[in-house]
Amino acid sequence: MKLLLLFIAALLTAAGIASYTAAESGFVLITILDWTIQTSVTFFLTMIIVIFVLIYFSIRMFLQIWDAPGELRRWKKQRRQQLSGEYLSRGLLALVEGRWKAAEEALIKGVRYTNNPLINYLCAARAAQRQGKIAQRDQYLGLAHAGNPDAKIALGLTQAELQIGQQQTELALATLTHLHEQQPKQKQVKVMLLKTYTELEAWKDVLQLLPELERTKLLSKENIIAAQLQAYAGLLRETGSNANKRQLVNVWSTIPKRLRRELHLLEVYTTEKLKFADTEECEPLLKQALKIRWDVEIVRLYGLVEGKDPVRQLVFAESLQAGHARDPVLLLTLGRLSMRNSLWGKARSYLKECIEIRPMPEAYRELAVLLEKQGDYSAAASYYQQGLSLATAVARHDSVKLLEQAEEEVTIAAGARQVV
Template sequence: MKRFLFAALALLLFGAFLVEAIRTYPGYLLIAIGGGIDKRIELNLWVAIIALMLGVLALFVVLWLARSLLRAVGGSVSRIRFGRQRVARRRLTNGLVEFMEGNWARARRQLLKSAPRSEAPLINYLAAARSAFELGYRDEANELLARAEASGEDTRLAVALSQARMQLLDKHYEQCIASLERAKQVEPKHPALLQLLKQAYYRLGDWNSLRELLPQLEKHANMREEELQQLELEVYQHLLTDAADRRDKTKLRELWQSLSGRWQRNMELRGLYARLLHQVGEDVEAEKHLRWLLNREWQPELARLYGCLTGADASTQLTVADGWLKEYGENADLLTCIGRLCLRNELWGKARQYFEKSLLLRSEPTTSAELARLLYALGETDEAAERYKEGLMQAVSDLPSLPLPSEERALLGSTTKFDNHNPA
């Protein structure tokens, strides 16, 4: 109320001052245009001032109205645009949920509908491409990947990784590797790229390329140490086995010598190398590795293999195996090994004893066969035949129970009757 009274008083004073000024200083305004008399405009000074003030006021009113109108139109456009973007975001969200749930048809439909107005069309097209791929639409998937790459900058890596994943699932390993090699030009140390390369090389059986990739996997692929070590072990196992299968002794040795000391001391890998040396006929070298292994850790299968090796000195081998017998005790595999080494040293009686002891601990077709052929060579044919029979029955212990002729006739191999019945 006080403000209103103060404003009214101020307005009255200003009006009184203005009236007194008009009366005291009448004045006029002359505006001449050019030099002619008819091009002059004369106005009372105060009328001109009031007209100017009204003009300025009118200009401000027009500008205010124009700005308000533009703001209203802009707000409507923004609301329309925001509404469309909100619909696009909702469809993108729904499409991604369907994608994660594996509803490929719904995901593809929602993602493609929202793609033109999406704030991130790359996501729409990549997810839609994968959905189309899962539905079996390979050509459409490739087309959507092309749209994804054209949807913005810095899309090449994401598109290449998506394409490589699809090619990997389709078992197109060479194409997958080619896609990933192109992606390496953009980001050579990307963890997902290295993981995909690892899978492609592994499934293709390209162990040399996988070996070259191992240092990068160790540094950048975020692999667990146990997983990386298992992969490295498999790579070396396959490389060594491939060389042995090709009977390439030189390559086999070169591969082994190229391994670090840590891997050469790996029990599993060294055992494989010894077996492969035996496979390619390098028994002397294989014997050294097996002796190194069995002196440190008992492995029954390697002990059996040791008895099959033709080492540099059969007598030394027998002495070494006798030492294991004292250290590890009587074991069926070790007894069979020593029996074979006794044969190499032409100790027939001892060989027989070790084979028989081994069979007492565990029935084994191979040991039965070893004893049988020794007995046959010693002239004990009946006993040899019995051992052969035992070994054969141990090897095929899953025979069904069927009626047979008398045991005596079966053992002597006497005349056997055959039914004349012909099965239909």
């Protein structure tokens, strides 16, 4: 288009000159050796312009032909970039939509058109894992590492995340530990280490890592506290399961006071202490907690622990009836404490009232034990049977709910596979 405009401009210029010189007489005489050329001024000027235009276009054409290979290379480069972007966009879109096979195919096709296939391989590894192709996933990760040896952190984090998603938690821990040794200040590695330690229930490692996460503000204060509570609770259960009473007490003493006030930790500690039939120290802790706030689980545990003074323990429990007189868990606790004080009639009354309000297997059992102590074996057997039937029904109901939930999850998963 530019060349055409230039050519038209040259013609218009020549026409203008011809028009201007038409009225003028005169000629041009050129002598070269024995050659003499004579022509009009108009024709001479016109020929000068025509020759200039021809030379100009010849030079332009020569330069274009000379630059043709470079132009072809630039076109091919642009075309490769365009195809690379198209395949990457198509693959990422399919990945987001859950079309794993289509995502993998598009991403791998795009590898041949890109100079940096890191993202293609990493995303293809995710798509392969969602299809259960673990060997293919590892192959993509290996290719990504071979092509980008400097991207160790990105590769390692992706590999660990995929390993966690595939329940390969031990392998993920090894990957993250290696990364942490190489880059101890890398933030995301620390966050994923916390997640992996939690999955493995390595509570001591969690507690060791949390101060660093808190200091660098990688987690909010609320998340730090939640992680601490979870870790200490897990450590208490782990110690209790190992039947180490002294170690259980030591763990409890290492918990910061501000966290020992948390009802959840107090529940876990008391539950584990009950395994050793040594709960005297727990009674004042539970009592203090109930003075501050009502909690049904703490009330239940208060009826199971044995304090120094069972009479005062019962008196305090009865004081909780203000505002909670018909709470079935409180009535169960009062029944248990009354039995511990040999107040059989009061215990029987509390337990029967509990059963009337809400039948519970524990209440039936306690009432059966009470009747057995009083020699009423027939009635005791009846309550044992009723409690067992109720416990069986509750267990069956819970099992049915779990089965229905599992079936629903399987149905959803099957539907997702059909969509893919």
